[in-house]
Amino acid sequence: xxxxxxxxxxxxxxxxxxxxxxNQFQENDVxxxxxxxxxxxxxxxxxQVINLNAREFSRTLDSLxxxxxxxxGVSMGEGRGQLRIAISRGLSQxxxxxxxxxxxxxxxWEQHWIGKKNTKIRIQLF
Numbered sequence: 823x824x825x826x827x828x829x830x831x832x833x834x835x836x837x838x839x840x841x842x843x844x845n846q847f848q849e850n851d852v853x854x855x856x857x858x859x860x861x862x863x864x865x866x867x868x869x870q871v872i873n874l875n876a877r878e879f880s881r882t883l884d885s886l887x888x889x890x891x892x893x894x895g896v897s898m899g900e901g902r903g904q905l906r907i908a909i910s911r912g913l914s915q916x917x918x919x920x921x922x923x924x925x926x927x928x929x930x931w932e933q934h935w936i937g938k939k940n941t942k943i944r945i946q947l948f
Contacts, residue, residue, distance in 0.1 A: 824913065829853055831933050834861040834926075841875035844898065844905060851895075851903040854883075855910060857929040859907055908933045 837841050839856065844852050865876035871938045886905060887896045887921045895906025917932045918924075 827851060831855065831908070832858060834858045837862060837872070837879045838865060838872040838875050841878035844879075844882065844886075847898075847903060849903050852898070852905045852911060853908050853933060855929060855933045857905065857909045857910065857926045861926055 829849055829852075831848055831853045832843065832855075840846075860931075862876045862880065865873055866880065867873060886898065895904040898905050910932060
């Protein structure tokens with residue numbers, strides 16, 4: 823019996839510390855909240871490792887996807903999962919009851935909560 827794929831939702835810190843992290847998820851799907859891409863843009867300037875990783879990840883993402891990433895996602899290769907961007911339109915009422923402020927981290931948590939609510943697939947915040 824084969825294992826069911828999981829969905830991994832990436833946080834900014836994972837990408838800043840490993841620009842090739844999207845290559846580590848094999849047959850599992852990867853979701854990147856738009857908030858994470860916005861945060862990465864703030865790290866592209868500079869010469870520290872995290873700045874280099876932010877630029878490298880952006881180049882990798884562009885080479886994999888083009889504009890298709892916003893239209894349901896793209897395959898990361900044969901036998902590998904899908905990669906897509908999750909767009910949030912603000913915090914839902916349920917999330918606002920827990921997190922009073924609309925911060926980038928809360929929007930990332932909301933993507934995890936929406937996924938868990940709407941699918942039976944295992945979702946991991948990574």
